[in-house]
Amino acid sequence: MCQVVQTSEDALTTRLLQATIHTLELYGIYLGKELGLYEALKFERRITPPELARTAGIAPRYAREWLEQQAVAGFLRVESTTAPAEARRYWLPAEHTNVLIAEDHPAHLAPLAQMVAGIGGALQRVVNAYRSGGGVAYPHFGAAFRAGQAGINRPAFLSDLVARWIPALPDLHSALMSTRMRVADVGSGAGWSTLAMAKAFPQAEVVGFDADPASVHDAQRNAAAHGVAVRFEIRDAAAVAEDGPFDLVLVLEALHDMARPDEALRAIREALAPGGSVLVADEKVGDHFHAPADDLERLMYGWSIVHCLPVAMAEQPTAAIGTVIRAATVQALATAAGFPRVEVVPVDGGFFRLCRLRAQ
């Protein structure tokens, strides 16, 4: 994730062509996930187009084209390219299963395709927002985006959050292990972080809050499916104190999406029990704007122009932060909300910078 972009004409034409191929391949992955096609190929099952069509309940002609595209892209293997098209057997090689179907594995990046597809469905609204100065509310990005957002953070939340990030704060970790802490997960999305906390720290009372009703329903469904007794509420961050006090408030990849993160952090501070703290995880972008920049900045600006900024602009007034939330911005928001101490948590959070905010 470190190469700096070249800008010669040749390099740019090559990049655009490659980007088009890669984008179309992401759509192929989206179809594979959405239609259960990879699931049908689980366990290295060798399958012909008619068999895939029957197993997944899709039209045979589409099954054939998708399998051929996936093989051409190198995602699937094919036994014999010279066999008649309907008789060719395709399989998902073991080395691709984590990326494409193992939902809890850190390498599971297929949800990115769902995010991109969800953005595609809202793109005309984004165009209109650029003209009007308005925004595009989160629900317009639809179920595909929500599934992608949930899926991309799920592995980190189910393992790193509870096994590495919280233990990097030993006082908090031991309190969670030994006392009945009240924990709020603000902007909980599909609830994987909330569920992970409730499972890892059974003594704690964990509540997830999100302003988006569909996300809360996703979270409630996930909790029921995993048999975790945890509560989710449709609630704006600004109203979190109604359920307080909380010993710990998590704000995981949600601060930059909030139209009024200052108001949210003030409300969170008011909701804190004495000695309580807030754990903010947000994008680990550089300290300053620089260009051209590395892949992480490119990725975050990419999300920002088509999703996060339009989402934040959908409510007025708005701080309109966008995805590229720099460390100084988190610090300034925290200070303005009355948190005198912001400590960067000494742990590798992958794409995230983790900060602990304390009211005292």
Ligand SMILES: C[S@@+](CC[C@H](N)C(=O)[O-])C[C@H]1O[C@@H](n2cnc3c(N)ncnc32)[C@H](O)[C@@H]1O
């Ligand atoms: C990028 S998603 C992250 C969801 C989840 N934390 C995760 O990492 O998968 C941001 C979430 O914040 C929620 N959100 C944005 N503004 C909010 C607000 N003011 N109050 C509560 N939730 C908010 C959105 O509905 C969305 O579910």
